Amino acid sequence: MSQSPNKPLTSKIYVEGRYNKYCRDLPQTIFYCPECKGHPRRRKKCEHCEGFGKLTKDSVQELIAWVAGKQFGTRKNKFHGSGREDIDVRMLGTGRPFVFELNNAKIHDVDLAELEEEINRRNEGRMAVRNLHYSEKTRVVILKESKHAKEYEALVAVDGAFDADKIKTILEERVTIQQQTPGRVAHRRADLTRERWIELLSVEPEADAPGELDKDGNEIPSGRARIRMRTAHGTYVKEVLSGESGRTEPNVGELLGAPCRCLELDVLGILGEEGDEVAEKIVFQAPFGGGLE
Numbered sequence: 001m002s003q004s005p006n007k008p009l010t011s012k013i014y015v016e017g018r019y020n021k022y023c024r025d026l027p028q029t030i031f032y033c034p035e036c037k038g039h040p041r042r043r044k045k046c047e048h049c050e051g052f053g054k055l056t057k058d059s060v061q062e063l064i065a066w067v068a069g070k071q072f073g074t075r076k077n078k079f080h081g082s083g084r085e086d087i088d089v090r091m092l093g094t095g096r097p098f099v100f101e102l103n104n105a106k107i108h109d110v111d112l113a114e115l116e117e118e119i120n121r122r123n124e125g126r127m128a129v130r131n132l133h134y135s136e137k138t139r140v141v142i143l144k145e146s147k148h149a150k151e152y153e154a155l156v157a158v159d160g161a162f163d164a165d166k167i168k169t170i171l172e173e174r175v176t177i178q179q180q181t182p183g184r185v186a187h188r189r190a191d192l193t194r195e196r197w198i199e200l201l202s203v204e205p206e207a208d209a210p211g212e213l214d215k216d217g218n219e220i221p222s223g224r225a226r227i228r229m230r231t232a233h234g235t236y237v238k239e240v241l242s243g244e245s246g247r248t249e250p251n252v253g254e255l256l257g258a259p260c261r262c263l264e265l266d267v268l269g270i271l272g273e274e275g276d277e278v279a280e281k282i283v284f285q286a287p288f289g290g291g292l293e
Contacts (some may be wrong), residue, residue: 011104012102012103013072014136015099015115015132016100016132017097018094018098018130019064019091019127019128020092021085021091022092026059026127028081028085029059030054031055033049034055036048060127061077061079063119067115074103077100080140080144082097083148083270088264089267091266092266092268093269094270095128097143099135099140113132146273149272149274150230150233151267152268153266154237154241154263154266156226156263157224157261158205158223160259161205161258162203162257166255166257167200170255171203174198176196177197178195178249179239179240179247180248182244198229198252199229200256201229202227203227204225205224229252241262
Protein backbone atom coordinates (compact mmCIF):
# COMPACT_ATOMS: atom_id res chain seq x y z
CA MET A 1 0.00 0.00 0.00
CA SER A 2 1.38 3.41 -1.03
CA GLN A 3 1.31 5.42 2.18
CA SER A 4 3.16 8.44 3.53
CA PRO A 5 5.58 7.57 6.37
CA ASN A 6 3.98 10.45 8.24
CA LYS A 7 0.54 8.85 8.32
CA PRO A 8 -1.84 11.05 10.37
CA LEU A 9 -2.79 9.80 13.83
CA THR A 10 -5.43 12.40 14.73
CA SER A 11 -9.10 12.77 13.83
CA LYS A 12 -8.22 15.63 11.45
CA ILE A 13 -6.60 14.61 8.21
CA TYR A 14 -5.24 16.96 5.54
CA VAL A 15 -4.82 15.78 1.96
CA GLU A 16 -3.09 18.10 -0.49
CA GLY A 17 -3.06 18.03 -4.27
CA ARG A 18 -4.22 19.87 -7.36
CA TYR A 19 -7.48 19.80 -9.25
CA ASN A 20 -8.44 20.39 -12.85
CA LYS A 21 -11.93 21.43 -13.88
CA TYR A 22 -12.98 20.64 -17.46
CA CYS A 23 -16.57 21.95 -17.52
CA ARG A 24 -18.27 25.33 -17.12
CA ASP A 25 -21.01 24.47 -14.64
CA LEU A 26 -19.02 23.42 -11.59
CA PRO A 27 -18.16 25.69 -8.62
CA GLN A 28 -15.13 25.01 -6.46
CA THR A 29 -17.06 24.68 -3.18
CA ILE A 30 -20.68 23.99 -2.23
CA PHE A 31 -22.88 26.69 -3.79
CA TYR A 32 -25.51 27.19 -1.10
CA CYS A 33 -28.70 29.10 -1.88
CA PRO A 34 -28.24 32.76 -0.84
CA GLU A 35 -31.76 32.87 0.62
CA CYS A 36 -32.04 29.76 2.81
CA LYS A 37 -28.27 29.07 3.08
CA GLY A 38 -29.08 25.36 2.69
CA HIS A 39 -30.59 25.15 6.18
CA PRO A 40 -32.51 21.83 6.50
CA ARG A 41 -35.70 23.51 7.72
CA ARG A 42 -35.62 26.83 5.88
CA ARG A 43 -34.90 25.31 2.50
CA LYS A 44 -38.16 23.34 2.49
CA LYS A 45 -40.13 26.53 1.88
CA CYS A 46 -37.47 28.37 -0.14
CA GLU A 47 -38.77 29.47 -3.53
CA HIS A 48 -35.34 30.62 -4.72
CA CYS A 49 -33.84 27.10 -4.78
CA GLU A 50 -37.16 25.21 -4.76
CA GLY A 51 -36.16 23.32 -1.63
CA PHE A 52 -32.82 22.06 -2.94
CA GLY A 53 -30.69 24.24 -0.65
CA LYS A 54 -28.03 24.76 -3.33
CA LEU A 55 -27.83 26.48 -6.70
CA THR A 56 -25.80 23.73 -8.37
CA LYS A 57 -26.03 19.96 -8.19
CA ASP A 58 -22.43 19.51 -7.11
CA SER A 59 -19.00 21.13 -6.79
CA VAL A 60 -15.32 20.17 -6.86
CA GLN A 61 -15.52 19.86 -3.08
CA GLU A 62 -18.47 17.47 -3.19
CA LEU A 63 -17.08 15.33 -6.01
CA ILE A 64 -13.94 14.77 -3.93
CA ALA A 65 -15.87 14.36 -0.68
CA TRP A 66 -18.22 11.65 -1.95
CA VAL A 67 -15.24 9.39 -2.57
CA ALA A 68 -12.80 10.54 0.12
CA GLY A 69 -15.47 10.65 2.84
CA LYS A 70 -16.38 7.02 2.29
CA GLN A 71 -12.78 5.86 2.34
CA PHE A 72 -11.83 7.89 5.43
CA GLY A 73 -15.08 7.12 7.24
CA THR A 74 -16.44 10.66 7.65
CA ARG A 75 -18.89 13.06 6.02
CA LYS A 76 -17.37 16.18 7.57
CA ASN A 77 -14.92 18.09 5.42
CA LYS A 78 -13.60 21.50 4.39
CA PHE A 79 -12.06 22.56 1.10
CA HIS A 80 -9.14 25.03 1.09
CA GLY A 81 -8.13 26.25 -2.35
CA SER A 82 -5.32 28.51 -3.50
CA GLY A 83 -7.84 31.04 -4.81
CA ARG A 84 -10.79 30.05 -6.95
CA GLU A 85 -12.09 30.48 -10.48
CA ASP A 86 -15.65 31.45 -11.45
CA ILE A 87 -18.13 28.64 -11.93
CA ASP A 88 -18.02 29.05 -15.73
CA VAL A 89 -14.21 29.12 -15.95
CA ARG A 90 -12.24 25.95 -16.62
CA MET A 91 -9.10 25.15 -14.60
CA LEU A 92 -6.58 23.56 -16.99
CA GLY A 93 -2.80 23.14 -17.05
CA THR A 94 -1.24 21.56 -13.97
CA GLY A 95 -4.30 22.45 -11.89
CA ARG A 96 -5.05 24.57 -8.84
CA PRO A 97 -3.46 23.59 -5.49
CA PHE A 98 -5.81 22.69 -2.66
CA VAL A 99 -5.93 21.08 0.77
CA PHE A 100 -8.89 18.85 1.61
CA GLU A 101 -9.57 18.68 5.33
CA LEU A 102 -11.40 15.65 6.75
CA ASN A 103 -12.75 15.87 10.30
CA ASN A 104 -13.55 13.00 12.68
CA ALA A 105 -12.06 10.45 10.31
CA LYS A 106 -12.41 6.86 11.49
CA ILE A 107 -10.02 5.37 8.95
CA HIS A 108 -6.41 6.58 8.69
CA ASP A 109 -4.69 4.16 6.34
CA VAL A 110 -6.23 5.21 3.02
CA ASP A 111 -4.10 4.62 -0.07
CA LEU A 112 -4.09 8.05 -1.72
CA ALA A 113 -3.06 6.70 -5.12
CA GLU A 114 -6.17 4.51 -5.13
CA LEU A 115 -8.27 7.43 -3.85
CA GLU A 116 -7.01 9.65 -6.66
CA GLU A 117 -7.74 6.97 -9.25
CA GLU A 118 -11.30 6.47 -8.01
CA ILE A 119 -12.10 10.20 -7.90
CA ASN A 120 -10.88 10.58 -11.46
CA ARG A 121 -12.70 7.48 -12.70
CA ARG A 122 -16.02 8.70 -11.31
CA ASN A 123 -15.65 12.22 -12.68
CA GLU A 124 -14.03 11.66 -16.07
CA GLY A 125 -14.59 14.65 -18.34
CA ARG A 126 -15.73 16.98 -15.55
CA MET A 127 -12.82 17.24 -13.11
CA ALA A 128 -9.72 15.42 -11.92
CA VAL A 129 -7.25 15.51 -9.04
CA ARG A 130 -3.53 14.78 -9.12
CA ASN A 131 -0.53 14.35 -6.84
CA LEU A 132 -2.59 13.61 -3.70
CA HIS A 133 -0.41 13.38 -0.59
CA TYR A 134 -0.85 13.76 3.15
CA SER A 135 -0.27 17.30 4.36
CA GLU A 136 -0.72 19.40 7.51
CA LYS A 137 -2.71 22.37 8.82
CA THR A 138 0.05 24.91 8.22
CA ARG A 139 -0.28 24.32 4.49
CA VAL A 140 -3.80 25.80 4.58
CA VAL A 141 -2.40 29.16 5.66
CA ILE A 142 0.26 29.07 2.95
CA LEU A 143 -2.29 28.33 0.24
CA LYS A 144 -4.68 31.02 1.46
CA GLU A 145 -2.10 33.79 1.90
CA SER A 146 0.33 33.21 -0.99
CA LYS A 147 -0.08 35.54 -3.98
CA HIS A 148 0.05 34.15 -7.49
CA ALA A 149 -0.05 35.54 -10.98
CA LYS A 150 -2.22 33.54 -13.41
CA GLU A 151 -2.06 32.64 -17.07
CA TYR A 152 -5.35 32.63 -19.00
CA GLU A 153 -6.79 32.02 -22.42
CA ALA A 154 -9.99 33.88 -23.33
CA LEU A 155 -12.35 33.61 -26.24
CA VAL A 156 -13.62 37.16 -26.84
CA ALA A 157 -16.21 38.83 -29.04
CA VAL A 158 -14.65 41.76 -30.89
CA ASP A 159 -16.60 44.79 -32.07
CA GLY A 160 -14.70 45.49 -35.27
CA ALA A 161 -11.08 44.49 -35.83
CA PHE A 162 -8.02 44.76 -33.64
CA ASP A 163 -5.28 47.14 -34.72
CA ALA A 164 -2.47 44.88 -35.98
CA ASP A 165 0.18 47.53 -35.31
CA LYS A 166 -0.96 47.92 -31.71
CA ILE A 167 -0.82 44.17 -31.20
CA LYS A 168 2.84 44.09 -32.26
CA THR A 169 3.83 46.84 -29.84
CA ILE A 170 1.92 45.55 -26.82
CA LEU A 171 2.66 41.78 -26.85
CA GLU A 172 4.60 40.56 -23.80
CA GLU A 173 4.90 44.12 -22.45
CA ARG A 174 3.77 44.50 -18.84
CA VAL A 175 1.02 47.10 -18.58
CA THR A 176 -0.07 48.66 -15.30
CA ILE A 177 -3.84 49.03 -14.95
CA GLN A 178 -6.21 50.61 -12.44
CA GLN A 179 -9.15 48.36 -11.62
CA GLN A 180 -12.19 49.33 -9.60
CA THR A 181 -14.04 46.49 -7.85
CA PRO A 182 -16.38 44.95 -10.46
CA GLY A 183 -20.11 45.40 -10.00
CA ARG A 184 -20.67 41.62 -9.93
CA VAL A 185 -18.68 41.24 -6.69
CA ALA A 186 -19.36 44.64 -5.11
CA HIS A 187 -21.78 43.06 -2.62
CA ARG A 188 -18.92 41.13 -1.00
CA ARG A 189 -15.81 43.19 -1.80
CA ALA A 190 -14.88 46.73 -0.75
CA ASP A 191 -15.42 49.20 -3.59
CA LEU A 192 -11.78 50.21 -4.16
CA THR A 193 -9.52 50.95 -7.10
CA ARG A 194 -6.50 48.65 -7.14
CA GLU A 195 -3.31 48.73 -9.20
CA ARG A 196 -2.59 45.52 -11.12
CA TRP A 197 -0.55 44.43 -14.14
CA ILE A 198 -1.30 42.42 -17.27
CA GLU A 199 0.79 40.92 -20.08
CA LEU A 200 -0.70 39.97 -23.45
CA LEU A 201 1.09 36.88 -24.77
CA SER A 202 -0.83 36.24 -28.00
CA VAL A 203 -3.86 37.50 -29.93
CA GLU A 204 -5.26 35.15 -32.58
CA PRO A 205 -8.40 36.08 -34.59
CA GLU A 206 -10.75 33.15 -35.22
CA ALA A 207 -11.56 32.64 -38.88
CA ASP A 208 -15.19 32.05 -39.89
CA ALA A 209 -16.40 32.51 -36.31
CA PRO A 210 -20.20 32.46 -35.93
CA GLY A 211 -21.79 35.82 -35.23
CA GLU A 212 -23.62 36.53 -31.99
CA LEU A 213 -27.38 37.03 -31.86
CA ASP A 214 -29.26 39.74 -30.02
CA LYS A 215 -32.46 39.14 -28.02
CA ASP A 216 -34.52 39.27 -31.23
CA GLY A 217 -32.38 36.69 -32.99
CA ASN A 218 -30.59 39.17 -35.26
CA GLU A 219 -26.88 38.74 -35.87
CA ILE A 220 -24.62 41.29 -34.19
CA PRO A 221 -21.70 42.37 -36.39
CA SER A 222 -18.60 41.15 -34.56
CA GLY A 223 -15.62 38.87 -34.80
CA ARG A 224 -13.92 36.58 -32.35
CA ALA A 225 -10.39 36.15 -31.13
CA ARG A 226 -8.43 34.06 -28.64
CA ILE A 227 -6.27 36.05 -26.26
CA ARG A 228 -3.61 34.54 -24.06
CA MET A 229 -2.45 36.67 -21.14
CA ARG A 230 -0.87 36.78 -17.71
CA THR A 231 -2.22 38.88 -14.89
CA ALA A 232 -1.25 39.90 -11.39
CA HIS A 233 -2.75 38.27 -8.32
CA GLY A 234 -6.25 39.57 -7.63
CA THR A 235 -7.00 40.77 -11.18
CA TYR A 236 -10.59 40.42 -12.43
CA VAL A 237 -9.88 39.11 -15.92
CA LYS A 238 -13.34 39.35 -17.48
CA GLU A 239 -13.41 43.06 -16.65
CA VAL A 240 -9.85 43.52 -17.95
CA LEU A 241 -11.16 42.33 -21.29
CA SER A 242 -14.36 44.38 -21.39
CA GLY A 243 -13.35 47.43 -19.35
CA GLU A 244 -16.74 47.34 -17.60
CA SER A 245 -17.70 50.86 -18.72
CA GLY A 246 -14.44 52.40 -17.57
CA ARG A 247 -14.02 50.60 -14.24
CA THR A 248 -10.78 49.04 -15.59
CA GLU A 249 -8.32 51.41 -17.28
CA PRO A 250 -6.68 50.71 -19.58
CA ASN A 251 -8.46 47.54 -20.69
CA VAL A 252 -7.65 45.06 -23.44
CA GLY A 253 -10.16 46.57 -25.84
CA GLU A 254 -8.48 49.98 -25.52
CA LEU A 255 -5.00 48.52 -25.83
CA LEU A 256 -5.84 46.63 -29.02
CA GLY A 257 -8.09 49.21 -30.65
CA ALA A 258 -11.47 47.44 -30.58
CA PRO A 259 -14.03 46.86 -27.82
CA CYS A 260 -14.19 43.24 -26.71
CA ARG A 261 -16.11 41.07 -24.31
CA CYS A 262 -15.27 37.74 -22.70
CA LEU A 263 -17.23 34.74 -24.00
CA GLU A 264 -15.20 31.92 -22.44
CA LEU A 265 -12.27 31.88 -20.04
CA ASP A 266 -9.75 29.21 -19.04
CA VAL A 267 -7.04 29.27 -16.37
CA LEU A 268 -3.89 27.77 -17.87
CA GLY A 269 -1.49 28.15 -14.97
CA ILE A 270 -1.03 29.23 -11.35
CA LEU A 271 2.29 31.05 -11.27
CA GLY A 272 4.59 32.83 -8.84
CA GLU A 273 3.64 36.34 -7.72
CA GLU A 274 5.65 37.95 -10.52
CA GLY A 275 4.57 35.48 -13.19
CA ASP A 276 7.48 33.11 -12.60
CA GLU A 277 6.51 29.48 -13.27
CA VAL A 278 9.44 28.12 -11.22
CA ALA A 279 8.24 29.86 -8.07
CA GLU A 280 5.03 27.82 -8.19
CA LYS A 281 6.90 24.59 -7.58
CA ILE A 282 8.80 26.06 -4.62
CA VAL A 283 5.73 27.45 -2.86
CA PHE A 284 3.76 24.24 -3.27
CA GLN A 285 6.51 21.77 -2.45
CA ALA A 286 5.04 18.79 -0.61
CA PRO A 287 6.06 18.64 3.09
CA PHE A 288 6.00 14.83 3.42
CA GLY A 289 7.58 13.47 0.29
CA GLY A 290 5.35 12.46 -2.60
CA GLY A 291 6.06 15.92 -4.04
CA LEU A 292 4.25 17.62 -6.85
CA GLU A 293 5.34 17.12 -10.41
